[in-house]
Amino acid sequence: MHSSSLADAPPVRAPRHVPVAHVVRGGVVEGVHHGSVVVLGPDGEVLFRLGDIEAAFYPRSALKPLQAVAMVRAGLPLDGALLSLAAASHSGEERHLAGARRILELAGLGEDDLGNVSDLPFDPAVRDAWVREGRAPSRLAQNCSGKHAAMLYTCRLNDWPLDGYLDPGHPLQQAVAEIVEDLTGQRIARVTVDGCGAPLFAVSLHGLARAAARITTAVPGTPEARVADAMREHAEMASGAGRDVAALMRAVPGLLAKDGFEGVQVAALPDGRAVAVKIADGAVRARIPVAAAALARAGVDPGLLTEFAGEPLLGGGRPVGRVRPVRALDPDAPAEYTHAGATAPYLGSTG
DSSP states (O other), rough: OGGGGOBBBOOHHHHOOOEEEEEETTTTTEEEEEEEEEEEEETSSSEEESSSSSSSOOOGGGGHHHHHHHHHTOOOOOOOOHHHHTOOOOOOOOOHHHHHHHHHHHOOGGGGOOOOOOOOOSHHHHHHHHTTTTTTOOOSTTTTTHHHHHHHHHHHHHOOOOOTTTSSTTTTHHHHHHHHHHHTTOOHHHHHTTSSSSSEEEEEEHHHHHHHHHHHHHHSSHHHHHHHHHHHTHHHHHHTTTHHHHHHHHHSSSSSEEEETTTTTEOOOOOOOOOEEEEETOOOHHHHHHHHHHHHHHHGGGGGGGGSSOOOEEEEEEEEEEEEEETTTTTTGGGOOOGGGGGOTTOOOOE
16 A cells, blocks of 8 residues: 555544443443444444544554564564564463564574563463562563564564664664554554553554454465464464453454553454454453454354453352443343443444
């Protein structure tokens, strides 16, 4: 896609989020999660929308598949588990650390060359074990180390400077920005710094869904298809054991899925159907049930999604409620879960 064919950058404004999920305890709506949802059909048409899918927002780590595509287009020769790790928000398991070390070795580099921040492993159980063993935070343990190792390897292969590889003006990041615009079909609205230190590009939720669909519908052997294949075939390398995004990819045949901090989820099927979700308050507990309901709207068999209906709320150790998508998104939601905002004129299908 040439730059002349790109749509304008999405508007920077306070997103017009709406209720997308209810926290229901004992039949009473105890809390409301706002957000936005888009569902695309195989031809890219908007089948369903809630909230504001056109405002600029930061996809956070949901952008990683796009960054990985940019690196593969720039010559990154990884495939399989290591390419999945290059697009990962990993849990900090030993296989993730070993994979990041291997990518660095291929580049002739070491952990000290990484430019991401030091951190403890992302997965709580892995982190607790790490602390019990007296291990300190490290760049390798931080959940973006696979991406950063791949970025350094890409720089090495292209004779780009290693110093400043996280600067938005660096050739690597310029290449990433070009691919982000190419895949989303729109110009980038803003550039900031992600939590790991890498540049982060603001696009629209609609654009993120388009990009995911372009990755999953790409011709076999292309950089997009290589990234999609690697992530689907090595879902635990793209996330970790027990992570919901890996379970979602295993449950739905052919699904590519990636989460991001602050309540972001994107998922796409090989025929181009795609969904993207942003939970306004960043709540993890609302992200997956809302995404599962969106996938059902896209035509995924609800029977494949039952384990993603939302964790139960406990009272005295017993289930007494659940986080449920609003009825505007999930027509099967009981009437008592319906929120007044669900009848707002800008909700529902765009038909």
